[in-house]
Amino acid sequence: MTPPLPFTGPWLLAPMEGVTEACFRDAVLSRHAPEGLGGAFTEFVRVRERAIPVESLAERLGPRRFPQPVGLQLMGSDPGPLAASVDAAIRAGAPLVDLNFGCPSPKHFGACAGSALLAWPERVEALVRACVTAADGRVPVTAKIRSGVEDDRRLEELARAAEAGGASMLTVHCRTRDEGYRDCADWGRIARAVAAVRIPVCGNGSIRRHGDLARMRSETGCAWAMVGRAALSNPWIFSDVAAGPADGARFLLDYAALMQERSGFGAVRTLFRLRQLLGCMASGGVLARAGEPPAEADRRRKLQAEDLAPVLAWLEERACAPVAAAQPV
Numbered sequence: 474m475t476p477p478l479p480f481t482g483p484w485l486l487a488p489m490e491g492v493t494e495a496c497f498r499d500a501v502l503s504r505h506a507p508e509g510l511g512g513a514f515t516e517f518v519r520v521r522e523r524a525i526p527v528e529s530l531a532e533r534l535g536p537r538r539f540p541q542p543v544g545l546q547l548m549g550s551d552p553g554p555l556a557a558s559v560d561a562a563i564r565a566g567a568p569l570v571d572l573n574f575g576c577p578s579p580k581h582f583g584a585c586a587g588s589a590l591l592a593w594p595e596r597v598e599a600l601v602r603a604c605v606t607a608a609d610g611r612v613p614v615t616a617k618i619r620s621g622v623e624d625d626r627r628l629e630e631l632a633r634a635a636e637a638g639g640a641s642m643l644t645v646h647c648r649t650r651d652e653g654y655r656d657c658a659d660w661g662r663i664a665r666a667v668a669a670v671r672i673p674v675c676g677n678g679s680i681r682r683h684g685d686l687a688r689m690r691s692e693t694g695c696a697w698a699m700v701g702r703a704a705l706s707n708p709w710i711f712s713d714v715a716a717g718p719a720d721g722a723r724f725l726l727d728y729a730a731l732m733q734e735r736s737g738f739g740a741v742r743t744l745f746r747l748r749q750l751l752g753c754m755a756s757g758g759v760l761a762r763a764g765e766p767p768a769e770a771d772r773r774r775k776l777q778a779e780d781l782a783p784v785l786a787w788l789e790e791r792a793c794a795p796v797a798a799a800q801p802v
């Protein structure tokens with residue numbers, strides 16, 4: 474008997490390649506009660522001809538530090554190595570394995586992985602079944618799809634394929650592959666998937682603020698709601714917290730410290746990641762002090778900085794400074 478889904482709350486942090494490695498996940502998880510943010514996922518691990526070794530999957534998961542589970546996401550198109558990687562993931566300690574059928578990248582699409590598989594619901598079903606069989610009731614296996622490749626006509630068929638294969642939960646990113654990351658997120662597609670299957674559905678796509686989380690659940694009937702990009706611009710989105718510039722700066726400092734202490738990211742990689750988030754958080758309003766043009770200009774200079782130390786010093790100064798009320802100019 475497969476254990477129930479281990480999530481501790483209704484909101485989930487989406488898997489995001491190049492972002493949601495263990496340090497970022499921990500910086501987010503540490504800021505939320507498990508009753509709200511109920512779980513997270515690793516970035517996808519691409520499986521090709523051979524199973525992924527247990528050690529490298531354990532590294533992707535990192536040690537468990539919070540009550541929320543972190544699902545390990547795999548992406549592949551060959552049932553043999555994919556199923557063997559599910560077994561390795563469980564031996565690495567994954568409390569849940571998620572299968573990626575949504576990646577739009579041409580590199581993987583061309584190799585018939587990720588969203589390319591959405592053209593073949595029968596292959597989605599066979600892959601899920603192979604992975605569920607490999608899991609052998611030890612952990613739940615879940616699937617994450619987009620609404621289709623070019624259009625959403627086969628959405629119900631895809632949802633039923635994942636269910637028939639034995640998935641314990643289906644995440645629906647409501648865009649098609651061709652829609653990329655466009656703004657036009659049609660939550661009606663999530664409701665269609667909910668109506669098509671009996672397994673719980675996790676809705677995903679264009680949640681922008683905290684209130685959207687509950688709204689997606691009430692409008693679509695999905696059991697969980699997953700946030701991707703908005704968690705980069707506002708890591709507090711899973712709670713109804715109005716974070717200010719000092720909180721944003723402290724988040725980035727904590728994140729930088731985790732990357733350097735724990736994961737041995739060098740200064741260049743740490744700086745790259747910080748700049749990536751600095752850009753997102755400022756655009757989300759967390760770091761920007763509205764009506765403070767000199768600081769904004771300063772931030773822009775930091776985005777182009779080539780050395781880590783001055784950026785850390787600038788963040789430290791902002792983290793310690795009392796937060797003045799925003800003064801629109």
Ligand SMILES: Cc1cc2nc3c(=O)[nH]c(=O)nc-3n(C[C@H](O)[C@H](O)[C@H](O)COP(=O)(O)O)c2cc1C
Nearest residue numbers: 487488489490516517573646678679680700701702
């Ligand atoms: C930078 C980036 C990396 C992503 N990497 C993954 C991934 O590894 N696995 C996956 O299933 N989806 C991935 N996605 C898709 C997100 O999980 C999510 O489905 C998508 O961003 C839509 O949600 P949003 O509108 O809340 O951002 C990625 C998205 C972005 C922006």
